[in-house]
Amino acid sequence: MRLNLLLAAILLGETAAAADAPPKPPCENYEWSTAREQAAFAATPTEATSGATLDALPAGTTRIALKPLSEAGLPTAPEKAPKDGAKGAWLILPIAAAGTYHITLDGRLWVDAVQAGQTTAPKAHGGDPSCKLFHKSLRFDLQAGPLTLQFSGEGADSVTFTILPAAE
Secondary structure, three states: OHHHHHHHHHHHHHHHHHHHOOOOOOOOOOOOOOHHHHHHHOOOOEEEOOOOEOOOOOOOOEEEEOEEHHHHOOOOOOOOOOOOOOEEEEEEEEEOOOEEEEEEEOOOOEEEEEEOOEEEOOOEEEEOOOOOOOOEEEEEEEOOEEEEEEEEEOOOOEEEEEEEEOOO
């Protein structure tokens, strides 16, 4: 009986402590820091054209107009089957060093990271409904070499994104 009362008191104390904790600020409810992404999304994005090959990873955010999938010419079929009316865009980016990278975007789109003809699944992803700067952030382990980054989905005419080496 005493053990049950002790356990109940501990659980109630932990619940009360969690309820008293202040809420995290917007865009900080991720497993990793998004401070660099927040700074990037607060600035004006650079425009890019779908299908372009960039010489370097963008320093900030990049915006690409999406096209109907029948016109987008994605090099690889999206891993997630697109719905009717879906749009897409893609870029080729150089990955100078192997490592973990964060790809953060403003829309509810599917992201395919393709290297050497193989789609790489994200090792982690997260979203924060309180964040008005971006919708989600994904972590990918990437190899050095060209990366084809594809976006697909419905409900958007463009996508704004960052790709940054993981800080931690």
